[in-house]
Structures are given as C-alpha cells and as structure tokens.
Amino acid sequence: MKKSLTIHDIAKIADVSSATVSRVLSNSSYPVSPELRSKILRIAKEHNYVPNLLGKQLKTKTSMTIGVIIPTITNSFYSSVILGVEEIARKNNYQVLLCNSFQNPELEDKYIQGMFEKQVRGLIISSISSDKKQLKHFIDMGLNVVALDQKMDMPDVCEVDFDYNKGGYMATRHLIGKGHKHIAYVTAPLDRPSRLSIHNGYLTAMREAGLEPLVEEGGRESYSGTYEFENGKMLTRRLMNGGWRPSAIFACNDMTAFGVVGELAALGLKVPQDVSVMGFDGIDFGQMITPPLTTVLQPTYEMGRIACDMLLDMLLDGKKPNSGIMLLPELLERDSVAEPSVGPAAETAAGTMH
Amino acid sequence: MKKSLTIHDIAKIADVSSATVSRVLSNSSYPVSPELRSKILRIAKEHNYVPNLLGKQLKTKTSMTIGVIIPTITNSFYSSVILGVEEIARKNNYQVLLCNSFQNPELEDKYIQGMFEKQVRGLIISSISSDKKQLKHFIDMGLNVVALDQKMDMPDVCEVDFDYNKGGYMATRHLIGKGHKHIAYVTAPLDRPSRLSIHNGYLTAMREAGLEPLVEEGGRESYSGTYEFENGKMLTRRLMNGGWRPSAIFACNDMTAFGVVGELAALGLKVPQDVSVMGFDGIDFGQMITPPLTTVLQPTYEMGRIACDMLLDMLLDGKKPNSGIMLLPELLERDSVAEPSVGPAAETAAGTMH
DNA sequence: CTGTTAGCGCGTTCAC
C-alpha cells in the first residue's frame, strides 16, 4: 500500500515551502509567481497528489458535507427529495451524509450528535422528535437546520413546506366538480401535521359544497413497506361493507390509493366506472397501474433542491433566508376519476338528496 | 453562537492535563484513577462536551464513514440496498456518504476522489465505469471496495453478487412448467452483465425444453424514472403486433413487467387468462398491481447488509474476506401467471408443434 | 512574491 503525499512532500520535491504549495493547491487568491505555480501543479499531478481534507477542515472549521435525516429512504417520496438535495449539494461541492431515522427519536438524536461531531454544520431533516431540546442546543452551537415535510415551529429553523391543506381541498373539489356527492376519505393515522392538513382540506371542500364527509382512519403504522397498501385495502373493505357507499374515494397517498384500487377490483368493482379513486403524492408508480391514477402532485424533487439551496445560503452567507417557503400542489388528471355512473351508487346518492 | 469546548478546556476546568482527559473521553484502555475518571466524565457532561472528530480522525487516520455510489436512489432496488447498508453501518458506528452517479463515469470518478480526500477508506459501489484505472489507484492507496450488482473483475475488490442467470432460468422454467410454449423475453438493452445473465438463463431454459426463444430488446435508456415502464409497453406492442404471439411474457424487471401488463390491458388482453406475465426483482409494488405480479425475488436488503458487513471486515481486520458471495434467487408466485388458455394463442402454439 | 511559524483538536509516546 502506497503512502499518500502531503504538501510537505510536494514542497520538498519542488524545493519550495509548504506554504507556497498550499497556496497553489488550494486555489488561494494569494499571489504566487506563474513559474512556481505551474511547477508545483506539474509535480502534484505527476505524483497523484490527493489532499487530505481532514487537515484542511480542522483548520478552516468547515466540513463540506451536509446531513440529511429522513424516516426511510425506501419511501419514494423521500428518495426523490434526496435526489434533489444531492444534485444541489454536488453542484456546490458538498457531499451528503444520509440517515434513516425510522421516526425513532433516539436514533434521530444520536445521528445529529454524530454528524455534529464530524463538524457537519448543515442539516436537512424530516423530524418526528417532539423533544427539540438537543436540536436547539446544536443550533446554538452553530448548526443550520432546514425542516422538510414536517413543521418544526422553531426559530432559526427554515422550513420547506407543501400546502397539504390546499392539496386536499383541490382533490376534493375535483371530485365534486365531476358530480360526486358521496366522497370518502381514507387515511393513515391522523397523527402528523401533513396528514391533518390534507384531511382538513377535504373537510373544508365537503362542507363548502354542503356534502357530508366520511373519513376512515387506519390503525397504527409499521415500516413493513406495504403498510399503506394494506391499510388502503382494509379501509376500503370496511367502507364498502358500510351502509354509506361512496361513489368516489380519496386516499391520503398514492400507495394507499393502490390498496383502494386493488380491493375495489377484488370486490368486483371497476375504476372509474363504478367508483372513482383519487390519490395524493404523484409518485411514478401511479401511472403504471391500470387505470393510471389521478392524483395531486407534490414536487418532491423540487423540495429537495430548494431545501438544499436554502441550507447552503445559510451556510455560506451566514444569513438566514426568509423563514420558509411553501410549495403548491398541482392536480394530475389521469384515468381513475370519472363522473359518477347512473348505477346503484349514484342512485343512492340521489336518494339522500331528497 | 456558543463556542464548543475542547479537551483542553475540560482539562483546565478539571485541573488535570489534556492527556488525561483524552484518555478518559476516548475510552482508552490506558489506566486512569477512578476519581479523576468520574470527575472528568461529570464535567464533560455538565458542559455538554462534544468531541471534534476531525482532530481524532486526523490523528488516527480513520474516518468512521463509508461511501456508497449507486446509479440513482429513486430506483427502489438501490434504496432497499442502502437501507441494509445503513443498518449495518449504524450498528458499527459508521455513517454513510451517499452518491448518485447516474451511471456517469466522470461523476463516479469525481465522487470517489472526493470521498478519498475525506479519508473515506470503505466504498460500496455499483459501478458502470469501464476505466478502472482511477479506482485501481485508490485501492493501492488503501481504499477498500465492495462491488454490488455489477461485476468488476478486479483483484482486491470483493463482490456481492446475485445469481441472475439462475433467476432467469427459474422464471422461464416456471413458465414452461405451467405448460407455456410461446414465451417471449422483453428486456432493457443487453449492455450490462446482470441483464445478459438473466437473458442467458432464459435462453438456456428454452433451449433445454426444445422451445424457440423470442427476445425483444429495448432502446437506449434514460433516467426519466419511467423508462422501464415505457419500454415494457413499447416492446409488448411490438410483440403483439408480430406474427408470433406469445402466451407468456417474461420481463427483465418488475417495472418493465408493469409496462407489459399495462399494454396488454390496453390491447384488451387479460392477465393471466390470455397472457401470463413474469417479472424480476420482487419490489414491493409488484403486489400492489392487479393482478399481483409473479416474479423472482432479489434479496436487496440482504445484499446491502452483506456488502456492508464485508466492507467492515476489510476495514477492521485488514483482511480480505473470501473474494465474493453469491445470493440466490427465489420464485415469488403470485397471480400473474397461469396455464395457457385453450384460446387462439395456445392453438397457434399447438400448431407449431406439428 | 516567498518562507517561517504557529496552531486547528486530538491521541500518543516518553519521562516522571
């Protein structure tokens, strides 16, 4: 195993001081004569010089890396966000330290500590931890934080948010606009701000239209990877066995909507002829099922890019950008929503109007 | 912004030397009297001491972080692998630096260089770069590498492999066992070892059974996120317009299979009654479509865990484990494959036998 | 323009 060179080795070979070598190799603006510069550059290249950033970082107190903490990378929402984060990071010569917290607060804290020890001073986090004490402490010590997806409500923490409320409202309005009156909402547990907001949007739209809402809420979630899907199936079964048969079902996310579609098929019901289905998220897989899923698009990649941009602004300029940003939803109209048929479901609906 | 303490600050407060503080706080085996030990521990805790790992790493020449380079995290195959990698890393107090190469060799090289500069000495990589010169150099300099998914054929590089060949063979055998004679294989470009292997397994099984193979190969791929799906659709269209109508279609991966299923539906054909479809990968979404996809399971999470274990072995013991490991495929029987019907497709098949 | 020197925070000899 070959030993790697230091600036001192290069200095010795070039017969100059290590300071000069440093000035050249670190692209310092400090003046160095063209001859020496090219000579040092040549020698460094010849010997495959690779700088040891630890030395540099120790001195300059900057580790060119940012941390990202998310629940789990296998959720395509987050993997897409990360792709955006990494793109911006790369363009600024930063690297990304990835952590999956599984929504475990202790793990989350441990990760933050570990990153701070490595002198990471920029963090993008989708946090669930209710106890912000530790994070607060690190922020005092110089950590810059951008919150993603989940609100933090902390001073000095920038947020990249998405208008879940409006998304829920838009989706419901779309269904109403198609003529639906019996619109059910199926959701994972309403224990997170984002879910509550979508739910709220749904309720608002229903109320506005003078329609009676019907919400089915799932049980405690697990990280099986198919929880959402199973939840969608289960809630649909419950829904269709109830007396109040919806002509449209709105799901809190696309994976849950897949479950809804699957269960509807199992019950012999056609989408969208018999029942319309609306998702939320806009993941790629939505267009791969039959029929392609009508849904609300959440600009995940863009969220990642923006979050990283904000973080780098904080890191470089030391200035805190406008406290936050709110991204807007967009309706992705595909084929899983249609006007209610004049079948039994619609007739029941008409019946309730008298 | 508060300033963080160093061991010297702690030493001053405790009225001892920084050496003693270091010995206590770094869990050194060096003997220190119990009184001093507890005193130092107490003071460190009271003052929220957080070690600066850069100093430690500079001294000990070990950065407790491993690098992972993959084509793109949005591919659920890789995100699942990474989850496994990170779990093992975390249990060993390592952290993960994530890079998406988009199969761009220059980006790949740049990332490797960047990591090496940060003193990362362990790398898990799914490389596409044909020019291994740079990597070879870094290995000489002390980089430990585990290749994932893509063979590297380099000495000193451990491989975690999957028996794609056998997987392709098993899938085809399964179809044959169900009574299919007209089995087509649709695939993304055969430009990667893994794809060639699956293809090979298919050919072998067909040849053994005295059946005529039919392969449809897609055009150059992009990273649109839905390339595989579109490719599956396109190839299916081409296939069903041809004279030789298959009773079963085997796709090189699940996403492509989704495209096959979707296009078949668009053509008015039912799966599996009219045409059977077999996927490859075993991603979670496979069970979320209708009908649930029969496929070959690739133990991605396990691959990640094993790769990371191997890497840590190399890193800690300095020893190179047995050069590689090969994971075996498993058939995941769901509902997209059935016996061929006695419809037109089967009759045509029978016809060719005479 | 160039070199000398002094740390960054930590671990580790080597004396005591």
Add this chain to the structure above:
DNA sequence: GTGAACGCGCTAACAG
C-alpha cells in the same frame, strides 16, 4: 497513574 511535548495535514498570520 499522570503530565509535558510532539505531530497528524493543512492554512493563515507575520516577516522578510
């Protein structure tokens, strides 16, 4: 059992 002193690789102040 403890402390003083040195150095990991690099940058930045200062002097020339």
